[in-house]
Amino acid sequence: MFDLNNIRKDFPILERTVNGQPLVYFDNAATSQTPNQVIDVIADYYRNYNSNIHRGVHTLSQEATDAYEGARKTVQNHFNAAHPHEIIMTSGTTHSINIIASGYTQILREGDELIISAMEHHSNIVPWQMLCERTGAVLKVIPMSQTGVLEMDVYKTLLSEKTKLVFVNHVSNALGTVNPIDEIIKEAHAIGAKVLIDGAQAAPHIKADVQALDVDFYVTSAHKLCGPTGVGMLYGKESLLNMLPPYQGGGEMIAEVRFEKTTYADLPHKFEAGTPNIAGGIAFGAALDYMNGIGFDTIAAYEQELLDYATEQLKAIDGVRIYGEAPQKTAVVSFNVNEIHPYDIGSILDKLGIAVRTGHHCAQPIMDFYKIPGTVRASFSFYNTKEEIDMMIKALKRAIQMLE
């Protein structure tokens, strides 16, 4: 059963005040809060078995290695990857994307085409632009409609035998749109292109099954789903990961090192140079266990209630315009009020204890599309309440009164 009161008790940060007001945390799309179950795992690691993994013969190293590899299996099971070694532990989504962008440098040829969407985060734009600069490949963009939905007809016309890779986010961070990745992947595969899905925003709301999707690469960050910052994962099909060269050289990623020639380790270690964020990796597994304990279907149903309620309340305020009204959305509302600058609203909401995001959300092309400097973005998690939404609405009305 979904017991909101008990769930909120798992998150100690929800008890604090900000500027003398109880904290209302609606910046979950930037980073989620951390439950005791995850904090305790991090503390337990440093208190009881902190040691380097994959090479010690001593007990602590064995315990740490078992816990870290156990977490990899948890990630594998969660995303339903075929093998644990198809899960590369990274520092986060950006790192994961850069491994692939770097790997394709030697593979792409001048004139090859890459496709991204109009609603990508900068981290799913810039690495590909850099790849294009290195290789002479060309970047094409799937446009979107005013409501924030990808124009799939145009996507189909962009695909050709020149298309080598397609990159789309599962969910848009600025708009909350859930993209039709099933169809995007099928269409790309039909012409032989590979697909990378950026799951950073989807991961806390939707459980992706990489085998059912038949996706080539899927990436996400732990801190979006109740895990710590500085950890994430890259899922890749075994054959593709074997084909790509290593990203960074160093310890852990080698089989044999000679001054004449070094051979690389097998997957997943080939892409995991250096000592990883061990506590973070273990905690990533604990975060997935925690969320699966509640259940992703339960989470999605409750967050939909929060989204509907917030949307309805916001629309009742004169002058509010919501950006991103796709039929399928995660619990994110991006909005502006008349001509008021989002920075001004965000500053006053902060004074009233409400944490929202303001600005371009690292998705400047979307802001250019709507010809706005940015938006105010409230993003909800399963530990938020309708009462908190009421508090935001009250604070917003006060801000509007002050600013207009």
Place this chain on the structure above:
Amino acid sequence: MSIQEIQDEIIEEFAMFEDWMQRYEYMIDLGKSLPLIAAEFKTDDNIIKGCQSKVWVHAELKDNELEFTADSDAIITKGIIAILIRVFSNQHPKDILASDTSFIDQIGLKEHLSPTRANGLVSMIKQIKMYAIAFQTQLS
């Protein structure tokens, strides 16, 4: 008035406000009131792009004193700009270089000068100092 005297005056004014609401209302009024820059200087060359708000700054040397005009697309940012201009405009470059902005902490607006806000104000102060260095070199 010297920079120090103006800063003391502002601190005294802000001490009269009872809470943050009054401080913010005052800043919003400041932000709404005057055009702080001539349209001809509101150009891309003079723009400082923060992640959050944009700031335009223009400087001119008049009788050995620097005159600043500036603007922003966000009202609270513009209110703080009005305060900064009151402090730094019509001052000698060497006095600008010798001054700091710690008075902003004392009037309870510290958070707006934090780099995490990315509202362009930190860069604006840097820009004011850069102008002061440039014109100081020209004068000496």
